[in-house]
Amino acid sequence: MKVYLAGPDVFLPDAAAMAAEKKRLCALYGLEGVFPTDPRPDPAADAAPDLWYAIYLRNEAHIRACDALVANLTPFRGPSADAGTVYELGFMRALGRPVLGYSNDDADFSTRTRRFLGDAARRDAEGEWVDGEGLSLESFGLTDNLMIDGGIRAADGMLVRRAVPAAQRWSDLTGFEACLKALATRNG
C-alpha cells in the first residue's frame, strides 16, 4: 500500500532527512511512503513550462498513484494547517481513499484562532466568538476547520492531536506513527 506523505515537511531545511525517516517508519508497518519531492510516478509526462506548475503536477500524480494519505496537520503560519496539505487532503478524500492526519498541537481550533486574533476576538450579542470584522469562529472543539476533521471522519480515518513542545513540533513523529499503525491494522 502506497501512502502519500502530505505536510509542510517539504519546507524543512532537512526535508530529505525527514522524508527518509517517514519512509523508514512506513516500511516498519509494511507500507510504502511517497514523499512529495520524490521523482514523478509518470516520468514520461510532458514537462511543465514553469517549475511551480511542474511541482503541482508531480504532487497530483503522486496522490493519484497512492492508496492512502497521511497528513501533517500541525498548525502552520496561522491557526490552520498548511494550505497545500489541506488541498491534498480534500483531493484524496474525493478519490474515496483513506485519509488520516496528525497535529503536534493539542489546542483546539477555536482556542488557536482566539490566540491568533488576540484582542480582536470578542463575543457577539449571542455570545458567539467573532473576529474584529464580525466574522464568526468555528467553536466545535475540533482540530481544524470542520472540513478537515469531517473529511477524515467520513473516510473512517484517524486524526491524532498531541501536545508537543514547540521546539519539537516539526520533528516529533509519534502522531505520524500512530496513523501508520491504524492504517496497517485496517489494511489487514
Added chain:
Amino acid sequence: MKVYLAGPDVFLPDAAAMAAEKKRLCALYGLEGVFPTDPRPDPAADAAPDLWYAIYLRNEAHIRACDALVANLTPFRGPSADAGTVYELGFMRALGRPVLGYSNDDADFSTRTRRFLGDAARRDAEGEWVDGEGLSLESFGLTDNLMIDGGIRAADGMLVRRAVPAAQRWSDLTGFEACLKALATRNG
C-alpha cells in the same frame, strides 16, 4: 450549470445576504449558485449525530452535486485562504470539474507570508526566504500555496487577484463576477 460557492463568506455576520447576492449574480450569467448553508441536496440522508459533522456531510454532498466551484481565496486569518475553502477546492479538482477562484488581495503569497512573519523572516545562506525555524517560503509570485494556483490552472480555470481596500475585501464581488463570466463563456 450548478456552481458551488466556496469561501469564508459563511462566517460573515450577514452570510444570508451574501448568499443571496452571489446567487443573484450567478443567475445573471445563466448559472445556479449553491451556497454551503443551503439545505442538503439529499434531504433523505441520515442525520449526522453531531452538528459539525452534519455540516461537513452537507457541504460534501453539495460539492458532489455541483458542476463547478468558485472559491473566495481572499487571505483569511493568516497568509493563506480559509482552510475549509482550500479543502473544497482540492476536492472538486479531484472530481475533474472546473474550479475557479478570486482573491481581494493583490499581494503575492511570498509577500504576504513575509508580512505575517515580520522580523522572523530572513534569507538563508543561499539567499532564499525562510521563517524563524528555517522552514522555507514559497516565492513563485503566486496567489497562494502552489497547490491552489496549480489546481486552478490544471482545471483550465481562472484565478483573479485584485487590490481591494481592506474594509471592502469581504464584500467586493468584482473578482467573483469575473469568474462567473469566464465560466459562462466556457460553458457556451
